[in-house]
């Protein structure tokens with residue numbers, strides 16, 4: 247077992263479950279027309295039933311017989327009873343219903359939907375429930391319209407922040423040669439309901455919009471299309487200028503506007519269902535409309551106008567921080583400051599894509615203050631599935647709990663409670679009465695590694711992202727249970743400990759890296775390993791010392807009114823709550839407050855002792871993960887067990903390094919003795935400062 251099959255392993259079930267399965271799927275009847283999509287659904291059901299049932303695949307039949315698995319749409323099943331028809335009519339173009347019912351007097355298992363893609367999603371949902379041994383959901387439809395992966399993959403196959411090998415997109419070989427992995431990629435994503443993918447890095451290159459690359463993207467689109475997945479591209483704002491086809495990239499220049507219109511027409515001639523553009527502009531050196539003293543809205547709307555006739559969209563990223571080096575501001579404030587004034591100024595087919603937090607995919611951040619602050623603009627969530635700041639693919643950190651924590655955060659924008667971030671992105675606000683476009687994007691953690699994600703447990707993060715994009719209010723624990731059962735087999739001896747490991751893992755990483763609201767203390771550029779002492783980078787806000795502000799008097803970033811007042815960007819009720827360290831959740835304490843080392847924590851410890859306590863707790867949790875996994879030797883298949891065990895050894899070392907380096911450094915600043923019973927870091931601070939990580943993977 248090498249992990250290639252992800253959660254679609256379809257391993258033989260226990261005998262009673264097998265007997266039940268065989269009774270439910272004696273034959274497969276497709277009442278809808280055979281199309282690439284419905285054929286994929288039938289093939290997946292055959293594969294799944296054969297695997298889990300431990301026998302031959304059920305044959306496809308035309309007549310409905312007892313025990314048939316029937317796939318159909320309202321149109322193809324005129325005899326469907328009125329109640330089911332009504333139910334279906336509420337499920338939209340991607341929903342499905344699963345039902346044990348009677349058709350033509352025969353007991354059958356029905357997978358019904360309004361469209362082919364709904365049938366494919368329904369087939370996957372039924373297989374998921376069968377593998378996990380749970381009752382299939384009766385009916386489901388996605389709460390968000392756009393559920394996208396964002397690949398930070400370069401055209402030379404280097405993956406920025408990728409820790410699972412090279413890019414799966416072999417641009418050199420395309421379009422003639424398409425890897426069979428593309429189909430498995432499509433199956434895996436469709437099984438979660440992911441319906442779009444941005445193929446290339448947000449730090450984009452002009453070449454991706456040349457005819458040769460459009461043809462390559464079209465070949466990928468052809469493979470993904472039957473699985474309901476649309477292709478998008480990251481567009482570089484200065485493309486026409488850099489290709490020397492215009493002499494400016496100013497969005498108000500008629501020549502530039504005409505160039506993009508022509509380009510959009512050309513793309514749609516080749517990829518008729520092309521999704522649209524993702525754009526990183528005026529951020530970290532990328533070109534953008536501000537180069538011409540135009541606004542983000544001017545830039546986004548120009549591209550949107552080119553795509554609108556083809557129903558394409560623009561996802562304009564809000565990840566910006568002021569370009570001037572050396573200017574002392576709070577980076578956490580900047581996206582809000584640039585975007586909030588533009589609320590309501592974006593064209594109808596623009597979505598603003600906002601990272602979950604205001605800094606940058608840290609192990610923990612409070613939710614981004616833009617959520618709830620732009621009621622007239624559809625906001626898309628951007629999560630990072632690849633673990634740039636959470637231990638790459640060597641450490642286990644289940645992000646389901648992190649995504650859930652963000653999504654269930656109360657923005658306190660309303661008069662009473664709510665809306666939560668999940669409700670905001672689901673379109674809780676209205677755009678002058680218009681329903682808002684909705685979406686969620688996840689920066690992919692996929693590469694050519696045999697197991698796709700580098701660490702077997704990182705598959706859970708891809709999985710959790712997809713399930714939460716379908717339903718942002720789903721439970722991270724329930725998702726972990728499903729994943730564990732499908733990935734390791736539905737046996738409580740394995741699933742219970744695996745779910746426990748997943749559920750404790752992200753907090754462990756927060757504890758041993760950046761507890762109590764600390765953030766951005768990772769090594770320069772590669773973002774691996776501890777480097778809280780770094781203070782010599784060109785921009786103040788690239789330095790860890792800028793973020794933790796540790797000094798003799800205390801530690802933490804004062805974002806209240808006495809500091810940068812970034813807090814004022816949140817709803818007044820929440821800002822009031824977080825203005826006082828006593829009513830600020832402990833997990834965000836040093837994000838919002840600069841406090842003396844002797845500050846008394848609710849635990850009775852001083853802040854200094856509490857920080858150390860968290861570091862020690864993090865190391866203990868990493869060891870705990872290892873102990874729990876060791877106990878599964880012989881229960882989990884040998885290869886995957888050994889591969890995870892090796893990585894857990896690294897994780898424990900990594901946790902110890904973080905703990906020792908951070909305690910040594912903070913002690914050098916605080917000048918305080920270690921509390922009783924705390925083990926001193928085994929090496930002096932200089933030793934930790936001297937550790938370097940040259941050639942760390944995934945650099946930008």
Ligand code: BDP
Pocket residue numbers: 406407448449526530565606607634946
């Ligand atoms: C940062 C990454 C960098 C990305 C940037 C972004 O370090 O590689 O280009 O985010 O999101 O976290 O644009």
